[in-house]
Amino acid sequence: xxxxxxxxxxxxxxxxxxxxxxxxxxxxxxxxxxxxxxxxxxxxxxxxxxxxxxxxxxxxxxxxxxxxxxxxxxxxxxxxxxxxxxxxxxxxxxxxxxxxxxxxxxxxxxxxxxxxxxxxxxxxxxxxxxxxxxxxxxxxxxxxxxxxxxxxxxxxxxxxxxxxxxxxxxxxxxxxxxxxxxxxxxxxxxxxxxxxxxxxxxxxxxxxxxxxxxxxxxxxxxxxxxxxxxxxxxxxxxxxxxxxxxxxxxxxxxxxxxxxxxxxxxxxxxxxxxxxxxxxxxxxxxxxxxxxxxxxxxxxxxxxxxxxxxxxxxxxxxxxxxxxxxxxxxxxxxxxxxxxxxxxxxxxxxxxxxxx
Numbered sequence: 001x002x003x004x005x006x007x008x009x010x011x012x013x014x015x016x017x018x019x020x021x022x023x024x025x026x027x028x029x030x031x032x033x034x035x036x037x038x039x040x041x042x043x044x045x046x047x048x049x050x051x052x053x054x055x056x057x058x059x060x061x062x063x064x065x066x067x068x069x070x071x072x073x074x075x076x077x078x079x080x081x082x083x084x085x086x087x088x089x090x091x092x093x094x095x096x097x098x099x100x101x102x103x104x105x106x107x108x109x110x111x112x113x114x115x116x117x118x119x120x121x122x123x124x125x126x127x128x129x130x131x132x133x134x135x136x137x138x139x140x141x142x143x144x145x146x147x148x149x150x151x152x153x154x155x156x157x158x159x160x161x162x163x164x165x166x167x168x169x170x171x172x173x174x175x176x177x178x179x180x181x182x183x184x185x186x187x188x189x190x191x192x193x194x195x196x197x198x199x200x201x202x203x204x205x206x207x208x209x210x211x212x213x214x215x216x217x218x219x220x221x222x223x224x225x226x227x228x229x230x231x232x233x234x235x236x237x238x239x240x241x242x243x244x245x246x247x248x249x250x251x252x253x254x255x256x257x258x259x260x261x262x263x264x265x266x267x268x269x270x271x272x273x274x275x276x277x278x279x280x281x282x283x284x285x286x287x288x289x290x291x292x293x294x295x296x297x298x299x300x301x302x303x304x305x306x307x308x309x310x311x312x313x314x315x316x317x318x319x320x321x322x323x324x325x326x327x328x329x330x331x332x333x334x335x336x337x338x339x340x341x342x343x344x345x346x347x348x349x350x351x352x353x354x355x356x
Contacts, residue, residue: 001035002037002091003091004064004091004092006040006093006094006097007038008039008097009095010024010048016111019147020095022170023342023343026340026342029340029343030347033060036061037064037089038062038063039066040065041066049063089102090356091104091106091107092106093108093350094108096110097129097133099137099140105142105353106143107353108145110146110151110272111151111273112154112272112273113134114270114272115127115130116154117270118204138158138159141164143352143353144166145166145168145349146165146166147273148169148272148294149294150293150294151272151273151293168345168346168349170278170337171339172275173251176251176278180256182260183256184253185256185257187253190224190257193224193262194260195263196226196264197210197227197228198249198254198257198264198276198280199266199268199276201230204268204270206268206290206308209267210227210265211240213267213315216315221318221319224243226246226261227246228247228257229247229248230247230248254279258280259283263285263321264277265287265318266280266288266289267288268292268293268308270293271290272293272294274294274295277289277295277298278334281330281333281334284328286322287302287304287330288303288304288314288321289303289304290305290308300333300336302326302330302332303330303333304320
């Protein structure tokens with residue numbers, strides 16, 4: 001087969017970026033038979049894309065780099081139906097941003113329906129882009145991959161036939177494992193015990209309620225609340241003693257921060273998967289997370305679940321979780337997910353739609 005994959009979104013360093021990066025890495029590791037054409041477009045991040053390709057390339061892979069940014073690709077592919085991939089492909093795997101018209105069999109991944117469920121938490125242009133992609137996926141995609149049973153149900157509720165949807169779980173990158181946290185703690189000046197939360201700082205992540213819950217801890221508890229991630233949109237966060245925003249953290253530091261935390265707290269209102277939960281568990285970190293959407297699928301019986309709207313329950317969980325000895329359960333739960341399996345299942349989908 002000749003397989004095309006849109007990898008443009010790896011430059012954004014988000015959950016979707018991690019998904020695309022790890023999927024492509026492992027597809028090229030396990031599949032030595034088929035040819036791969038990796039499509040990417042960017043104005044400013046072309047060197048990043050070239051560096052990634054040089055890390056993963058094989059004798060049967062080719063980088064197709066254009067000047068199309070994702071926004072231009074949305075215009076030309078989603079809105080105008082112009083200039084589909086020119087190569088003769090058996091399968092084209094589109095990102096969750098654009099889906100071109102092409103004679104190839106079309107596969108696309110839909111990670112979540114945040115843009116429909118919580119449209120006010122996203123910029124209007126993102127809502128419009130993802131809505132267009134979803135409409136085109138419903139109409140043109142031969143197969144839709146999603147990353148949880150929860151999101152599959154959301155897609156079925158939207159009107160997409162169950163037979164058109166396959167669930168392929170994500171996994172944590174191999175870099176996430178128990179490590180000595182000393183270097184990361186020194187780098188970010190963490191001298192006290194701390195709880196950790198990670199993710200793009202936007203309303204759906206529910207950071208305001210997390211800070212309020214932290215403020216309710218009795219004075220005899222004196223940890224810090226460390227919040228890592230890029231600022232998103234639509235939120236101003238209250239200042240509170242002991243709350244420390246440390247910004248975007250590279251993976252090599254993040255593994256140390258997970259490993260050293262009293263617990264990882266992820267009180268999100270909605271997730272398609274919830275990759276940070278799995279990353280934390282891969283480092284042996286106890287997890288407090290929401291009892292909503294896909295998060296119980298990811299956490300299994302190894303996490304402590306709370307109603308994310310219940311501030312008192314989140315605060316109580318912060319007191320209880322260190323006593324529950326969840327480290328071994330976390331590591332065992334994380335081992336249930338692997339990128340090798342994800343790549344094998346995705347390759348099987350390519351084979352099925354291409355009739356191979």
